Amino acid sequence: MRLGLRSLESRMVMLLGFAGVSGALIYAGVSQWPLPQILVWMRQEGIDLGTPAHFGFYGGILVSMAFLLPLSLWLGHRVMSPVTRLLRALEGAVASYRDGDFSFSIAATRRDELGELIRMHNALGQTLREQRQNLTQRELLLDTVVQNTPVALVLTDASGRVTYANIAARHLFNDGRTLHGLNFAELISDSPEALRRAVEGGEDALLTVEMDGGEETFHLSQRNFRLQGRPHRLQLFRRMTRELSRQEVATWKRVIRVISHELNNSLAPISSLAHSGAELARRGDTARLPGVFATIGERARHLHGFIAGYASFAKLPAPQPSSIxxxxxxxxxxxxxxxxxxxxxPEQPGWFDAAQIEQVLINLVKNAHESGGAEDEVSISLTVVSRDVRIEVADRGPGMSETVLAQALLPFYSTKRSGTGLGLALAREIAEAHGGRIALANREEGGLRVSLLLPLGPRADR
Known part of the structure; x- marks a missing residue:
């Protein structure tokens, strides 16, 4: 910071210099001239004030201090007065900031360091006011979004009382009336049992309840966190009935398309061959009839296998795990x-239904061979991860695109022209029935890796 002639430091130096010069002059006037000469003249004139005609060193010091003490107090007051006023103003500003009031400003026209500090303080206040205004606008926008979202949001404190709830939550739990301050556990005491148990469980859940004369499906998300240093719980109730209905209709349409396509591929040739066989029989050309019947039987067996595959997916039996x-x-x-x-x-034995997991691995290895990579690059590896075992089937084919990876485990999704889209979906169904999961990922060096994670023993939470 540049210091001008009117800076606080220069003014203090000038005042201290003035005090020093004043002290020296007073001491010289008391001990040398003119006070000693004046006292001698007064005595010659018969005026005796009872003071010595000449002050020694200590006497001069005492008389000088008698004059300098009031002068020092006045000069100190002049120096510290603006600093004291500024400190008091800053104290009031800090108190206002602590109370959330950023409108406090200090009025001053000083051109020294204190003036620069005042200007910086006022600039800080202006910045805080702008940030407060922007924050208020963002909070207003966020509150508008949260209040108008169709997801019912309920925020409760450590005692279980509602501290915040949006419009959807008020309509869901209290006929549109406010929930603030109410005990949430008491509020839902008359709600369906499935809803109460899901809330008390403290975990995310998908539940279906009877409501307004029909069934409603909700997805419940629950999170604990600290707000302003205090524990709170956020609960989100999302209605999934319409979305699930749309997904169900879309799935049924996909199933119908696949089945219709496969039925047409089999029934059209069977109908044509039956007509040809009838015509051959009418003409007495029986030599070609066995070939016609064989083709009809092959198409019928294919159709039977296709229907059996769908039936096996729909009627998958519960796994019977044992030590393997x-x-x-x-x-x-x-x-x-x-x-x-x-x-x-692994040294630990596996714990699964051998027949079901064997079928899963057969399908996965078959897919790996059909990927187009080298046959000797199709591999299986087993790794123990905590209380689970990870079985990986890997190949060196082209892998999958991000779109295919995201949908490959969905039922009836297939990139093969003759595929049913049930192989990976069935593997996922079996893995989840065992309390495990399946995941697909592309390998860095090329190819696909399918990971089947299974528990190494029975679990109490399954």
């Missing part, structure tokens, strides 16, 4: 499909 020794299980699997075993086998 890895070596004989993989040796038996190798009789059905070809693969390379990477790494060592």
């Amino acid at each position: 020794d890895w070596k004989p299980f993989l040796e038996n699997l190798s009789l059905h499909c070809k693969f390379q075993l990477r790494g060592s086998l």
